[in-house]
Amino acid sequence: xxxxxxxxxxxxxxxxxxxxINCAYSNSASDYFIWYKQESxxxxxxxxxxxxxxxxxxxxxxxxxxxxxVKHLSLQIAATQPGDSAVYFCxxxxxxxxxxxxxxxxxxxxx
Amino acid sequence: DSGVTQTxxxxxxxxxxxxxxxxxxxxxxxxxxxxxxxxxxxLQFLIQYYNGEERAKGNILxxxxxxxxxxxxxxxxxxxxxxxxxxxxxxASSVGLFQETQYFGPGxxxxxx
Numbered sequence: 001x002x003x004x005x006x007x008x009x010x011x012x013x014x015x016x017x018x019x020x021i022n023c024a025y026s027n028s029a030s031d032y033f034i035w036y037k038q039e040s041x042x043x044x045x046x047x048x049x050x051x052x053x054x055x056x057x058x059x060x061x062x063x064x065x066x067x068x069x070v071k072h073l074s075l076q077i078a079a080t081q082p083g084d085s086a087v088y089f090c091x092x093x094x095x096x097x098x099x100x101x102x103x104x105x106x107x108x109x110x111x
Numbered sequence: 112d113s114g115v116t117q118t119x120x121x122x123x124x125x126x127x128x129x130x131x132x133x134x135x136x137x138x139x140x141x142x143x144x145x146x147x148x149x150x151x152x153x154l155q156f157l158i159q160y161y162n163g164e165e166r167a168k169g170n171i172l173x174x175x176x177x178x179x180x181x182x183x184x185x186x187x188x189x190x191x192x193x194x195x196x197x198x199x200x201x202x203a204s205s206v207g208l209f210q211e212t213q214y215f216g217p218g219x220x221x222x223x224x
Contacts, residue, residue, distance in 0.1 A: 043201050043215030101154040
């Protein structure tokens with residue numbers, strides 16, 4: 001499928017290594033954060049979320065860290081696999097109804 | 112498979128024309144969201160409907176409109192199309208009103224020539 005975001009920041013990692021994808025969010029009032037994965041030609045897929053009253057949440061092979069002091073969010077992927085290659089978006093919800101998506105980071109996993 | 116369906120998958124049309132994109136949410140989800148994704152602007156929220164009513168508006172142009180029907184499916188109408196409207200259009204759904212986890216459909220790729 002057509003590539004999304006041809007000029008996205010890119011992270012290239014070796015298969016088996018850990019990946020860390022970073023995101024700076026914009027609104028201090030944001031109370032809910034989500035990471036999505038988008039593979040080529042597909043819609044974004046929910047990975048993990050975290051609420052503002054937490055600073056860490058773990059899923060299967062993924063961990064999200066939230067630093068509200070510096071408005072920073074990170075997604076850690078353990079033992080990265082070729083199937084993890086995709087564009088990763090962070091999203092924030094600054095209260096109310098609207099969700100704001102970040103620009104995305106492209107992850108390449110080298111076999 | 113997220114459970115959200117979108118039709119058509121691809122759409123090619125000419126400037127000035129009007130098209131309708133269709134979305135069926137996951138079973139049980141009451142909220143439907145529409146997003147536009149273009150190469151240079153990322154994922155942009157357009158509009159949200161909850162149980163048939165418009166609840167939130169984002170960067171939606173006046174030439175665009177949407178509705179959600181009693182069976183909860185939604186349609187996004189794009190009129191007076193311009194070249195710059197070429198993009199991927201995604202529908203997402205969630206259970207409730209406040210934009211908790213959203214499940215995205217596969218998208219409709221629109222090409223305006």
